[in-house]
Amino acid sequence: MKNLTALKQPLLVSAWFMFLTFPLMVIRVNTIENVVEWRWRNMIWVGTASFLLTFLWRYLSDRREAARKEAERTEDHEQTLGRFLAGRPEVGRYLSVGAMILALIFPFVFSTYQTNIMATALMYAVLGLGLNIVVGQAGLLNLGYVAFYAAGAYSYALLNHHFGIGFWTALPVGAVVGALFGILLGFPVLRLRGDYLAIVTLGFGEITRLVLENWNDFSFGPSGISNIPRPGFFGIALDIRGATIYLYFLVLLLCLATVFIVNRLQNSRIGRAWIAIREDETASQAMGIDGTKTKLTAFALGAFWAGMVGVIFAAKTTFINPASFTFLESAMILSIVVLGGIGSIPGIITAALFLILVPEYLRAFSNYRMLIFGSVMVLMMLFRPQGIVAGARRTYTFRRRKSGPELERG
Amino acid sequence: MLELKDIRTCYGNIMALKDVTLSVPAGEIVALIGANGAGKTTTLMSISGIVPPRSGEILFLGQPIQTLGPDEIVSLGISQVPEGRRIFPKLTVAENLDMGAFLRSDQAGIKSDLDYIYGLFPILAQRRYQQGGTLSGGEQQMLAIARALMARPRLLLLDEPSLGLAPLFVKLILTMIRKISDEQGTTILLVEQNANMALKIAHRGYVMENGRIAFSGTARSLLNNESVKSAYLGI
Numbered sequence: 065m066k067n068l069t070a071l072k073q074p075l076l077v078s079a080w081f082m083f084l085t086f087p088l089m090v091i092r093v094n095t096i097e098n099v100v101e102w103r104w105r106n107m108i109w110v111g112t113a114s115f116l117l118t119f120l121w122r123y124l125s126d127r128r129e130a131a132r133k134e135a136e137r138t139e140d141h142e143q144t145l146g147r148f149l150a151g152r153p154e155v156g157r158y159l160s161v162g163a164m165i166l167a168l169i170f171p172f173v174f175s176t177y178q179t180n181i182m183a184t185a186l187m188y189a190v191l192g193l194g195l196n197i198v199v200g201q202a203g204l205l206n207l208g209y210v211a212f213y214a215a216g217a218y219s220y221a222l223l224n225h226h227f228g229i230g231f232w233t234a235l236p237v238g239a240v241v242g243a244l245f246g247i248l249l250g251f252p253v254l255r256l257r258g259d260y261l262a263i264v265t266l267g268f269g270e271i272t273r274l275v276l277e278n279w280n281d282f283s284f285g286p287s288g289i290s291n292i293p294r295p296g297f298f299g300i301a302l303d304i305r306g307a308t309i310y311l312y313f314l315v316l317l318l319c320l321a322t323v324f325i326v327n328r329l330q331n332s333r334i335g336r337a338w339i340a341i342r343e344d345e346t347a348s349q350a351m352g353i354d355g356t357k358t359k360l361t362a363f364a365l366g367a368f369w370a371g372m373v374g375v376i377f378a379a380k381t382t383f384i385n386p387a388s389f390t391f392l393e394s395a396m397i398l399s400i401v402v403l404g405g406i407g408s409i410p411g412i413i414t415a416a417l418f419l420i421l422v423p424e425y426l427r428a429f430s431n432y433r434m435l436i437f438g439s440v441m442v443l444m445m446l447f448r449p450q451g452i453v454a455g456a457r458r459t460y461t462f463r464r465r466k467s468g469p470e471l472e473r474g
Numbered sequence: 475m476l477e478l479k480d481i482r483t484c485y486g487n488i489m490a491l492k493d494v495t496l497s498v499p500a501g502e503i504v505a506l507i508g509a510n511g512a513g514k515t516t517t518l519m520s521i522s523g524i525v526p527p528r529s530g531e532i533l534f535l536g537q538p539i540q541t542l543g544p545d546e547i548v549s550l551g552i553s554q555v556p557e558g559r560r561i562f563p564k565l566t567v568a569e570n571l572d573m574g575a576f577l578r579s580d581q582a583g584i585k586s587d588l589d590y591i592y593g594l595f596p597i598l599a600q601r602r603y604q605q606g607g608t609l610s611g612g613e614q615q616m617l618a619i620a621r622a623l624m625a626r627p628r629l630l631l632l633d634e635p636s637l638g639l640a641p642l643f644v645k646l647i648l649t650m651i652r653k654i655s656d657e658q659g660t661t662i663l664l665v666e667q668n669a670n671m672a673l674k675i676a677h678r679g680y681v682m683e684n685g686r687i688a689f690s691g692t693a694r695s696l697l698n699n700e701s702v703k704s705a706y707l708g709i
Contacts, residue, residue, distance in 0.1 A: 333576075340562065340573050347560035349524060352548030352577040352625065 073122060078115035085110050124447055156410075167316055171309040181424045183312040183380065186319045187373050189416035192400035193322045193409065194369025199398065200407040201335060202362035203342030205262040208249070208269025209397050212242040212367035214276060214389035216374020221289040221384050222282075231295035235375050242371015243364040245272075250363035254356055257345070269394050276386040288385025292378050311380055318376065322369060323409055329365070330407075338362055399437075403444055405451020414452050475500040475661050476521070476552075476629055481530035481540075483513075483520045490516040491527070492685040498629065503655050503662045505672040505693065507706055508682035514665040515557055517682070518631045521663070522554045523547045534629070549577050553627030557634050557665075559618040563607025567598055570606050570617055574624030583626070591620045594650065612643035616650070623654065629661045630654075636668045644668060648675050669706040673697050681706065 089106040093099075171179040191213065198206045216238035223229040223237065253264050276283045283289075294307045295314060302310055329335050337358045340348035349355055378384050396419065404415030423433050444451075476498040483491040491513050498504045506514050519525040521532060523544040532540040539547055548554075553574075562570050571591065575584045592599035595616045601609060606617060615635055622630055632651065636644040652675040655662050666672035673679050679696040681689040689702055696702050 336573065336576065339565065340576070343562040343564060344560050346524070346556055347562065348573075349544045350522065350548070350554045350556050350560070350622070351573050352545045354543065354545040 070122065071119075074115045074118035077118040078111045081114040082107050082111045128447060171312050176305050176308050179308050179312045181421065183308070183315045185417045185420035186312075186315045187376060187380075188397065188400060188420050189413045190315070190319050190322045190369055190373050191397045192404065192412040192416050193319075193326050194366050194373070195397050196366075196401050196407065196409075196412055197326065197329065197338075197369075198362050198366035199401055201330065201342065202338040202359060204359065204362060205258065206265045206363075206366070207262050207391070207394055207398065208265035208267070208272070209366070209370060210389045210391070210394040211249070211269045211272035212245050212370035213374045213377070213393065214272055214386075215245045215367075216242045216371030217378040217384050217388070218276065218283060218289075218374075219371070220375040220378045221292050224292055225289055231293065231375070231379050235372060238375035239368050239372040242374065243368040245371070246363040246365075246367025247360055249367075250360045254359055266391065266394075269389075269391060273386050273389050273391075276389070283386070286385055286387070288383060288387075290383045292382045292384065294382060295379050311376070315376060318372065319413075323413075326409060334358065334361060399441065403441070403451060405453045408451060408453045411451050411453030418452075475535060476663070477531075477533040478517070478521070479531040479533070481517070481520055481527045481532065483516050483525055483527045485516075485525070490685055491520065493530070494682075494685070494687055496680050496687060496690070498661055498663050499678070500661050501655070501659050502677040503652065503664055503675060505669075505676035505679040506663065506665045506682060507667070507669040507672055507679060508688075509706075510667075511684075512682040513685040514682055515633055516685075518554060518633050518663070518665055521547075522552060522631060545577075548625065551626075551628035552631065553622040553625040553629070554631040555618045555622045555633060555635065558637060559611075559614045561606040561609075561614050561617050561621065563605065565606055566603050567606060567609070567617060568602040570621050571598075571624050574621035575626075577625060584624070587624060587626060591623055594653070595620055612639050612647065615639060615643070615647055619647070619650070619654075623658075623660075627660060629663065632662060632664045634665055634667060636666060636671065644671060648672070651675060669702075670697075673707075 086107065089110055090103050092101040092103060094101060170182060174182075191209070195206065195209050198204050198209070219238045219241040220229075220231070220234035223234055229237070249265065249268050253261055256264055277286055279285070294302070295311065297306075297310055337348070337353045340351060340353050341355060341358050341362075345355060348358075377388070381388075400415045400419055401412055403419065404413070405411030419437075423430070423437075426433075426436075429436065478494055478496050481491050481494045482489060494513070494517060496504075496506075496517075506517060508514050516525060520527045520540075523539070523542055523546070527540050530540070531538055534547075534550060534552060537550075539550065539552075542550075562573060565573070571588060575587070578584055592602075597613055598617060598620055601613070606614065609617060619630075619632070619635065622632075635647050635651065639647065648671050651662060651664065654660055664672055664676060669681075673693045673696055676693040679689075679691065679693045680687050681696065681702055689696060689699060691699070697707070
């Protein structure tokens with residue numbers, strides 16, 4: 065009987081969907097031959113898909129509800145992936161060593177194409193980690209992150225075009241230009257929080273793109289800048305495959321450096337100041353934390369990584385134009401941070417790999433890319449709002465003993 | 475230790491403090507009492523630099539501080555327990571206390587102060603790995619005071635520590651404040667609605683009305699003052 069009610073809602077939903085999509089999916093009027101084509105098969109597809117999805121939806125929400133009740137009953141914390149990893153450092157170590165070995169042999173096992181998209185995914189991982197400083201640690205929602213990325217890319221492209229400056233000189237320059245842009249944006253928005261901050265940063269990102277698009281004398285407008293040299297390898301000219309592998313390792317190295325630095329930052333004095341600002345700005349002032357300086361460093365450091373990745377992006381594609389720096393990119397990077405789990409380094413890397421690699425491998429469904437992307441986002445926020453790997457900031461668990469409740473560091 | 479001379483503070487066009495003058499002698503507890511909207515919290519905000527005064531002078535140990543930023547004022551040794559506790563709800567008790575010592579770098583001193591605080595508030599020691607937001611209101615107030623003490627302040631500004639607490643907890647918190655003052659020699663400026671309790675533990679008191687100081691004197695004399703009695707003590 066219970067199973068019957070569980071089936072009733074999905075059946076109703078699928079019937080409703082078949083009805084709704086009927087004019088669009090079933091009827092096709094051929095105006096040339098004046099015939100109406102009835103595509104009944106599509107209706108079956110819609111019906112089955114919506115039935116299955118609704119059923120899955122119900123099943124998942126029921127399970128979540130049950131888990132919540134169970135947790136309430138036993139007063140037990142739910143076991144998250146992040147906590148699991150935090151409790152067993154050796155698992156994390158094996159995983160990271162495995163990932164490292166895989167990353168090192170990857171370009172020699174797989175084709176140039178694979179290596180190339182992997183490098184892109186790693187670039188997005190670095191961008192995600194950079195944005196995580198601003199959004200995850202300091203709690204400042206930034207929707208214009210792509211502006212700093214563009215600043216880095218354009219500083220290499222323009223410096224190279226006008227002065228012939230090489231990749232290795234441009235890398236720190238691009239990073240610093242990115243950081244300066246971060247401070248530039250930081251100053252006017254110091255007093256803004258939440259939604260207001262998001263809107264202003266969104267505007268900033270769009271302004272940057274529009275300036276690049278329209279200021280022809282400076283940025284060469286929509287036609288962009290081409291013939292940007294790839295990074296040099298001690299003066300040896302590399303073929304396409306060699307250059308791709310070289311770039312891959314470069315990005316991998318940058319990614320590792322970022323992980324290391326971001327990890328250190330999290331536990332540093334400035335990291336604690338960011339957490340305090342995120343948690344309660346007034347209280348953090350009462351602790352003697354300088355809000356202005358702390359927020360500006362967050363903006364500057366986040367933008368620093370974006371600038372650096374921007375330089376690599378310009379060198380990788382050898383061509384840039386404003387179309388690469390749309391709001392969609394900012395949204396993508398923010399999705400990586402949110403999907404991965406705000407504040408969680410392994411989560412962000414996983415999400416970057418997932419969000420960049422999956423669309424590449426599912427080229428066949430490229431028409432539905434945004435549809436799938438959107439549904440994944442909605443589902444994630446409903447069922448796992450804390451992200452793939454929830455940030456495991458030092459957590460402590462209660463263990464009940466016979467002698468009464470006792471605390472244990474977990 | 476702290477002198478306010480003719481302080482005027484405004485929110486936009488509204489003048490919240492009209493020439494407030496008061497002094498807090500070293501080692502004493504000074505209670506600042508008054509009705510809602512009298513300007514008690516604004517006085518504290520002006521001292522801590524969060525809402526800087528329009529005119530007048532604030533002297534701390536003889537040095538003018540009214541132009542300094544909030545973080546510089548904290549580093550001089552003035553620590554504030556903001557109204558409504560404002561602990562960090564998602565950080566553990568230990569991390570909250572750690573934040574209190576943000577400006578300090580003497581590890582040994584921080585450690586000994588932490589031990590002192592855990593001795594003073596044993597409940598915080600018991601709950602040190604629990605998130606601040608899961609504590610009860612009274613425990614959160616203790617945490618807020620303990621967090622401010624972690625900065626090892628010379629002057630502690632307390633904004634309505636009894637707010638929203640059960641009578642038993644109010645008594646406990648105020649006894650603790652007196653104990654801190656007696657044991658540590660910390661100078662305390664205490665803002666309270668609960669005038670009766672505040673004056674009982676304070677050495678000296680100021681009564682505020684509409685942004686002005688209406689009465690001042692020793693705590694005992696205020697407790698016996700007929701007009702203060704009828705207006706604030708409800709006797």
